[in-house]
Amino acid sequence: MIFSDVVEVIKSLSTDEKREIQLLLQQYLREERREEIYNNFKLAQAEQQKNELRFSAKIEELKQLIEE
Known part of the structure; x- marks a missing residue:
């Protein structure tokens, strides 16, 4: 079954069944x-x-850590 088939089956369900699926x-x-x-x-x-975690309170150091 492909996605579009699933969508079509869901469209054919009752409102209560759709809510249950939701x-x-x-x-x-x-x-x-x-x-x-x-x-x-x-x-x-x-x-x-x-011991691989690194922390910093300085914004420039944090930017460098993110880029690594």
């Missing part, structure tokens, strides 16, 4: 975002354990 999609997106945040957290933890 709620499910919102839930799936939240779960994916949580997973992404968790993975970034784990990467940051690993970098911290290897």
Whole structure:
């Protein structure tokens, strides 16, 4: 099934079914975002354990860190 087929099937659903799909999609997106945040957290933890994290309160140093 291709995307356009999915869209057509959704268009044919009742309003209640469309709302249910909307709620499910919102839930799936939240779960994916949580997973992404968790993975970034784990990467940051690993970098911290290897003493690879660098911090600065100076704007020019922060710009350089971002560019690296």
